[in-house]
Amino acid sequence: MKILPELKELHSEMTEWRHRIHKHPETAFEEYETSDFVAEKLESFGIEVHRGLAKTGVVGTLKNGSGNRAIGLRADMDALDLQELNEFEHRSQVDGKMHGCGHDGHTVMLLGAAKHLAETKNFDGTVRFIFQPAEENVAGGRVMISDGLFEKFPVDSVYGMHNMPGHEVGTFAVRKGPIMASADFFEARVIGVGGHGAFPHQTTDPVVISAEIIQAWQNIVSRNVDPLQSAVVTVAQIHGGHTGNVIPEDVVMSGTTRAFDPAVQDMIENRMRQLAVGIAEAHGAKCEFKYDRRYAPTINTADETDLAVAAATELVGDVNVNKDVTPVMGAEDFSWMLRERPGCYIMIANGAGEGSCHIHNPNYDFNDEILPLGANYWVQLTEQILTREAN
The missing domain is CATH 3.40.630.10 (Zn peptidases)
Structure with missing residues (x-):
């Protein structure tokens, strides 16, 4: 040296x-x-x-x-x-x-x-x-x-x-x-109708809806991103409910996404919002979706x-x-x-x-x-x- x-x-x-x-x-x-x-x-x-x-x-x-x-x-x-x-x-x-x-x-x-x-x-x-x-x-x-x-x-x-x-x-x-990826952070709040766990038909269950949203988000990387590109969608936190026999009123999910290409970054944000809001509405619920572009690629x-x-x-x-x-x-x-x-x-x-x-x-x-x-x-x-x- x-x-x-x-x-x-x-x-x-x-x-x-x-x-x-x-x-x-x-x-x-x-x-x-x-x-x-x-x-x-x-x-x-x-x-x-x-x-x-x-x-x-x-x-x-x-x-x-x-x-x-x-x-x-x-x-x-x-x-x-x-x-x-x-x-x-x-x-x-x-x-x-x-x-x-x-x-x-x-x-x-x-x-x-x-x-x-x-x-x-x-x-x-x-x-x-x-x-x-x-x-x-x-x-x-x-x-x-x-x-x-x-x-x-x-x-x-x-x-x-x-x-x-x-x-x-x-x-x-x-x-x-x-050389390094973007780091965006998201939060989605699924708002349903809570109720007794023994009578789910009287509720709009945000837990089940959230599970469906999470599964749909995973398909963004496998089905919307070019296989020659790279991306990550990670749900790192899920919060909802306080006891085993009550369906909660809402569920909050948060996590991070990563990408090297700003165009992929744009697509991920748009698809996550579309899927979260669309799936929630399809089940008669609402979804508040926040997305923070904290670190660019x-x-x-x-x-x-x-x-x-x-x-x-x-x-x-x-x-x-x-x-x-x-x-x-x-x-x-x-x-x-x-x-x-x-x-x-x-x-x-x-x-x-x-x-x-x-x-x-x-x-x-x-x-x-x-x-x-x-x-x-x-x-x-x-x-x-x-x-x-x-x-």
Whole structure:
């Protein structure tokens, strides 16, 4: 691996930053201490700081030279509602919250890159360091966009990175096109007529109707989605009734859907609503259907993916960059930024073998070994893109 000597020297300090953030995890839109820390560091590097987008978001702006190109580099800052089971010294000090997805590491890698770029200024143009809150569950990226992120801080392209447990340190993975799915969430309330369980003919049973709706929804993937496409419809919760001899007045179902293609996403929502409302009405009941498009599909644009591949290849070699990684049905709210600007979302390996642990696990911890590599990727990408304008 080619890592700049200055970033190697910064490794121990970056590790200290990461452990500090890990000890004090904060969840969606409550990243007050984390955003204070990020803003203080950026200001100490001589970077212009703006705060307040999506409540706790931080944007740093670094300009150099006369180039008029601008790029955005994004890191997420929030933790999970999860009880940490690790016993090391930097474990979470907040009950029921932990950095179980590595956002502490993402934040620190971008801070390390910001420090180096502010010191060396080996680029021509503008870098926006975007520290985003609330990636988990509530799509803080969408809120930053609606708060005017790219109107206030224009960029030509935007880039994101996530750690990838289970893969050897010193490797990257990416692909052109969809790399992660949409994540939409639905709730359907079937309203019937309740009554005694011994006299079902005197009721309009929302339990039976709900069962029929669930079965019909499963046919969307098998009969409405092109077999060469991918989609998921999952009913994760069903609530109705309080005792065994009473048919309830209503039943509430909720869950999630996933797709890589926005057209498939549209079709799923429409078909779910049609089936739920139609089946309920056919049985003399009503259905209230709500659908929340919380995470768009994460779709990498071709030219920007080539730039990301080139940056990663320069650091770890062509053989260590998987350029056609299999997309996953997990979701990422960086997708909302990619809907507004071209860009690329890349995976950096977090380590494999004994001691490695997947994200969203109470035993997970970000691998400090990759902090300089991740920071160097951001530096390489920035200098590579913003040097082109000068040439």
